[in-house]
Amino acid sequence: MGPQDVPLEEKALTVVYGPDLVNINFCNFCCNSRETTLVWAKELLKMAYNLMSWNASPRKYLEKAHTKLILMKDRSGKIPVKHIVRMFATHKDDKKRVEKALELAGLPKAKNDSIAPEKFTFEDFFCFYRHLSGRMEIYKLYEKLCGGNKKKGMTTEQLVNFLNKEQRDPRLNEILYPYLTSEHAREVIKQCEPNKVYAQKGLLSAEGFLQYLMSEDNNIMALDKLDLNEDMNQPLNHYFINSSHNTYLTGHQLTGKSSVEMYRQCLLGGCRCIELDCWNGHNSDEEPIITHGYTVVTEILLKEVIEAIAESAFKTSEFPVILSFENHCSPKQQAKMAMYCQKAFGEMLLTEPLSTHPLKPGHPLPSPNQLLRKILIKNKRKRYSLEQNNVHHEEEESSFSLSPEHILPAHNDGLENLDLDITGIIHQENNEKIISLMNSSVERTESNSSKIASFHCIREDSILDSGGEDDENHYRQTEEGTKESEAGAEMSALVNYVQPVRFYSFEHAERRNRCNEVSSFVETQATNLLKEHPVEFVKLIKGSYI
Incomplete structure (x- = not known):
């Protein structure tokens, strides 16, 4: 077929069709040249995903x-x-x-x-x-509009009354959108009435009424509103995103089959956020797989999924694609995941924040227009301590950690052997005490307070959060104790702008935002208080923890 120096796969075209994304059929074609294949693919996609046709x-x-x-x-x-x-x-x-x-x-x-x-x-x-x-409800409505006598048919006057009182949006301006007249009603009857005798008499039968309701005159959305007219220059978090859950599944969540093809179909169908449930491969090659964990759902290779995404990500839309990883893989296999993403996506993968939108508090996320043809990785970021790396602490999970290395009070108040390695949540009942002590002047001073050793105070989001038992358990989880695998360094380095979070409630989020406003103040005051009045500070903090 055509020039022999062009590979066959570059001249091949597959048309996928069916009633839904799962029950699909394939038609394979081969063209004489690569250019002809691209023309057919481009035009067929225009026809298949034409908004006018879809609506x-x-x-x-x-x-x-x-x-x-x-x-x-x-x-x-x-x-x-x-x-x-x-x-x-x-x-x-x-x-x-x-x-x-x-x-x-x-x-x-x-x-x-x-x-x-x-x-x-x-x-x-x-x-x-x-x-x-x-559709019996249609016939009941028709009978009501006909005054209870549906056998005679709906008259022109009755149809005009229905169009102006029932179908018309009362918010429309009467000058720009005048009320419909008998002439318009007669035109409707002429187009929709299948019975010629009724049409000649200016009557609309029940079948004609049904055809009118199913015609283009009654579309849910006006065709002139289908073009993209929204402002796509707002921050990314200002939009609802067309998302897919368990994208790989073709059937039941517990017993169904997984398919690489589903990623192609969802992306071609307009999804901009797709899910990848990644688990360790069991074979000797240790290739990461995608499946629904702890079920009998079949497995597919992550590598093949990444290749399918690279092929189909921007065929029907150039807006950014978010890959939502549910990551259960070991660090070794996560390194493979990162390698596959970088190799397959190339320049499409967003590996660094935009220079105009750094990952810092107070800076908005970039807009969809600024992320055109970019693939974003949504994955857990690995948490580092201050000594390990200088990472963005505003993205870490909320907790408050006070870890004095050692405290040497000037006077022996029974605290000489005090072990103050404290990490946890400050309970709400002590919040007011701490802030009051920090803001008030303490008359008693310690002459030898300069002997206090250094300490560090990690600033995080909700220093004064007072959540329930679930909140506290969540915040107390260590890196080894989390139920889902933390992201390895390789995958963590690819995470920009999008990260999974645990959402409790709007009230909880509002409380955290209020706490952010006082967190800097508390850090500064805690440092000064520990230096100037260590005994009072130690007593208070010791009483805040069990």
């Missing part, structure tokens, strides 16, 4: 279904009934409903019957659909 009216979708059935002819040029049944039925009960609807519409219903195309017009198909769907 078409229900009637338009029925017309597509009817066209598909017309093209499904057998050798005799007729439409087999079994094709109609297969399109609408998935189990035995559905088959019976389809056969009953065909019978009510005056169409053949037997399994081996066929229908001539000229006897299966759109009106015939719509009549079959009407009996199949059984």
Whole structure:
């Protein structure tokens, strides 16, 4: 096929189609050149993901279904009934409903019957659909609008009254959007009424009323609003993000199958945040896998998923993609994860914060427009102490740590052997005591307070948080005790702007924000108090912990 120096895979094109993202079929094509393949791929994607097509009216979708059935002819040029049944039925009960609807519409219903195309017009198909769907609430509404006499049909005046009082948005300006008239109502009847006798009399039947409700005149969203018109220059956290949970699954969360193809389909479908549940591989090659942990869900290789994401990430949208890692891998396999991401994504991977948006308090996140065609890693950052590395402490989990290395009081008040290696949460009942002591002048001073050794006080988010038992247990967790694996250094280095957090409530978040305002003050005052009045400080802190 075409020039032999061009690899076959660069001239190949696969069209994936189906009723949903799971039940899909494949059609494979090969073109004569790479350029021809790219043209077909580009144009097919435009057609498949056209917003106008995605938001078409229900009637338009029925017309597509009817066209598909017309093209499904057998050798005799007729439409087999079994094709109609297969399109609408998935189990035995559905088959019976389809056969009953065909019978009510005056169409053949037997399994081996066929229908001539000229006897299966759109009106015939719509009549079959009407009996199949059984929209009784529509007929009740129609009868009410007709004044209880639906046999005579809906008059032009009744239709105008319905359009202006029921369908019209009362917030519309009457000058820019004037009320509809009888002329417009007659045009609606002409387009939607299948019965020619009713149409000539200016009457709308129940079937015509149903067709009008399914027409483009009643779209949920106006077609002129479908174009992207939002402001995409706000910080990233100002937007709702189209996200996918357990992206790899094709079925049940406990017994289903995993598929690499799901990542392609979700990205092509518009998802901008996809999930990767990563676990240690069991084979000798120790390749990281993606699966639903502690279930019988099948496994797929992370490497293949990363390659699929690199292929499909920006085919239908150039806005940033977030990879949400649920990381359960060992540091050794996490190193492989980071290597695969860097190798497959290349320049698309955001490895460093933007120079205009540093990771510092008070600086907003970049906007979607500033992150076009960028892939962001969402993963836990490895926590470092102050001595190990100079990391962004504003991103760490909330706690308060006071760890004096040793305290030597000038006077012996029974504290000479005091072990004050303290880490934990300051309880709410002691908060006021601490702040009061820090703000008030203490008359008693220690002459030898200069002998106090150095100490460090790690500033974190919620120094005065008073959470429940779950909060305290969460904050007290050590790096080895966490239920989910902490990110290794390699994966941690790739995390920018997006990190998983534990959300308790809006009240809890508000309380943490209030505490941030006083945290700097408390650090400074705690340092001064320990230097000037160590005995009082030690007594108070000792009483705050058990």
